[in-house]
Amino acid sequence: MQNSIKFVVILLATLLFLWLVWGFWPLGNTVSLFLSALAIVIAGVAWYWRFKQQQHSKILEKQVSTMLPPASYQQAIVLVCGQSEALFPNGLTHRETSQAWYVSITSPAMLLDVTQTVVETAPVQLGQLSVLFAVLPEQLVLQETLTQEMLNWRRAISESRSKAGVHLPFWVSLYLSPIQQTDPYAKYRHEERPWLTLLNHQREFQVEQNGSLVQPLSEWVQQFFTSEHQQLHTMLSFDYLLDWLQQVFTPQLTVEQAGVRKLVPSAWAIQFIPITSVENNSWQQFITRRTGLAPLTSTQNVPLLPLPDILLTRLHHDISLNRYERLMGAVGIICGLFLVGALSGSYHNNRQLVRHVGEDTARFIQLSDTPLAPKLVTYQQLQTDAVQLSHWQREGVPTGYSLALYQGSYLLPHLHVLLSSWAPPAPPAPVIVQEASEMVSLDSLSLFDVGQYTLKPSATKVLIDALIHIRAKSGWLIVVSGYTDNTGNPVNNQKLSLQRAESVRDWMIQTSDIAPSCFAVQGNGQANPIASNNTAEGRAKNRRVEIRLMPQVDACQASNE
Template sequence: MAYWHKKKGQVVADDVWPSSLPPETYRQPVVLVCGDMSAHLFTDSPVRQVSEGLYLPVSDEEQLVAQVERLLTLRPAWASQFAVAYTVMPGMYRDAAVLTGQLRRFAHSMATVRRRAGVNVPWLLWSGLSGSPLPERANSPWFICTGGEVQVATSAETTMPAQWIAQSGAQERSQRLCYLLKAESLMQWLDLNVLAELNGPEAKCPPLAMTVGLVPSLPAVDNNLWQLWITARTGLTPDIADTGTDDALPFPDALLRRLPRQSGFTPLRRACVTMLGVTTVAGIAALCLSATANRQLLRQVGDDLHRFYAVPAEEFITKARHLSVLKDDAVMLDGYYREGEPLRLGLGLYPGERIRQPVLRAIRDWRPPEQKMDVTASLPVQTVRLDSMSLFDVGQARLKDGSTKVLVDALVNIRAKPGWLILVAGYTDATGDEKSNQQLSLRRAEAVRNWMLQTSDIPATCFAVQGLGESQPAATNDTPQGRAVNRRVEISLVPRSDACQDVK
């Protein structure tokens, strides 16, 4: 029932202290006190504010996280000022398992508090020695252990234990020595039973410092852990002091000066850092995407230019196809130039004129090759047809004596000139053997050519002969008149670019 009343009173205090908080501009340490002594510390006021810092009560370790979250809501800028004081009174426990469970809950709560606050919130292990206080209670000492070294702190100074004892008179010196021995014994018990659990592999929650103070009396139970530990070491059983006290217990104000000043992440700062981180990641991702898109554009346009220049100008059709691709690229790049590049190519990475100008220059400088027209191919073929009967006897390939006049007239009409071939072709009628007719027509064409070579200065490179026999009749071979027409020699000027190049 007494414990229930204690919890009830503490919950009421937890509900009252939010209205007693200093303003958010307060910059001293804010210590949340929980554990065995918290019910006896805040008897006069729900909060305690001194020049060194601010103390706030927390009913137990299970409420620690809730109170921190409440503080972060009311005073978010205080996150880096938080500290926790955990009070342990060995005289209040009979069962070590109960103490161990309470310590584990505290370690779990501390880990959660540090995550919620965003900083490594320090904590202090705080215990008390029950017995008569020193005469100068206002300057009551605190025995502080940090890093294995014990010091004595008062409101005036912090000294080593030997110096603190030497500063007093003979009678008080023995009393101080007694307190020091008790404090060291209690620290040993705390080290073995509390710190061993909190420093274990599961908790890993060491305190910033361990402190023991002098109090007039503390609640205690019979056969408590402190009595059992002293009995096991000395064989003596210490008496149980008064089970309660109406006086407010002292606070270790001197210990507040040892708390580190942290800049830590307040919720506002954490939000700003998170926003900055998200913005940075998004910016880097956007830059990477833009760089990839610009690299693809450079590769595409560069490949189009390379393929265009690689095609010879003579391959007009292929060249025109690649030119069409370049024109499409130019239209796209001109659009980016006039209206601005798309966002995926932006962020200062768009190559711009570095790729646009080479494309425009390639289109502007290219001229299709002029097609050479063969003028001679468009001129009509000049042909002189000679009657074979006026030149040759029947079945003969030797010119007759009276054929000169006919040949001279033909030679007058045939003028050798570069790019023209004098083609002499012989023909026969269909009378007789086809092979014989072909050979006869060839010999007659050669006879005419030879005569023209002998009687003119036309070079031999201007002539060509053909014996076509009966293959190309000019008339029917069914009548004597038609067969007479088919027996002929034709002298033609045929255009040919490489013929008769020796004629001037």
């Protein structure tokens, strides 16, 4: 389920990025295609990596599922590292007490696998997880072996914290045989033996028994031991143990190592209980160097070493978000980044729109009517801007200009006022003649959009072909006539046909060297159909622009001057 959600997050991030590229950022087709392909490749690699990780997680889950508690388990979960075999004899993989579930971790690699399994299968239990390092000085032999093992454990614990995403509490339990020849704690059952505990904010070890705080060690020794000799012997022996920790064990946790963080235990738990000693162990070597005497060897006489439940309630876990909350946070960040990118793109596009219309407006205001052509071109550009903004107002604003940043609604009224304040000079009065020498008929739909009189970009080729067949000459008038079908209002049809004829005439004047005096325009509307208006094919033929050469005395004299 967790991996499925991550797959959905990857897909969401990819789709939002593609939306940004194609909907909001004006990058051009080439750059947009490249970024889209790159995003899809990255998403595919991430998806494949998550899929392989999911397969690996399933294998790990099968291997360690018997060691971990069920997902509904509410108590503490303790991963026991170090010399954990002594706490889990006879192949035990876990031990359960009234307060916790202890898991035997026999290698650094196993610690990483178990942590990964908890992360993938029961992330809600991360707040119950801690790492306990078990130390038995009487079963440590070589200092070099201890150093290398501690380095590996430190690296594994650091990586486990990274996998878990939380700072897992790290604490230490130490087991040592009583230093006296006779066990002073023999009267207690092994689960009732006192614990010497120390939290990282305390200065002196405390003695706890049956889960209750008794008193500081110095006071407890005076009450527990009746003779001063026993008190002195106990405190001196405990000082030796602290020296061993400071000189032999603790440096293995805190000495700086390349690429490995130091470990500072948040709590210590020490218990004196008979432990089977190995020959020439680390504790024995240390005592011999300090005193010249060898400590007594012992044999473990308890079936299971007690577990330090007494400290569980005082371990400080990180107050952090659980796995699902962090996942939802990641989704929120992705959506937030998308929103920032979309707003940035929309802001840029609207800024460009305002600048473009502003430049057209300023150019139109600055130009005079003489010469007329530049003013007319700018006027037509303003018409194009107004048509586009009107279309967006009717049909909807493009995505790249939206998100409440669209400025076209403020620009359009200004354009309308500006366009209504000026009109091109009226062309010479047309001379209508009856006799025709040459005629070219053009389909209106190839020149104009439906109901429009602005020439389409694709009309240029059609008009050039027509211009080739029309040659201005003295004594002949070029008559441009517009026609429509009989659909719609006759008055509007007549006006539209005239506007279309004027558009064709204006284009020919701007494109060629023919003088304006060579032209006359007519708007015939739906009159003079050349086909039946009862069929779509006939109506299409009637929507036309005709260009004729008509004889006219004194016409087109400018072309010969």
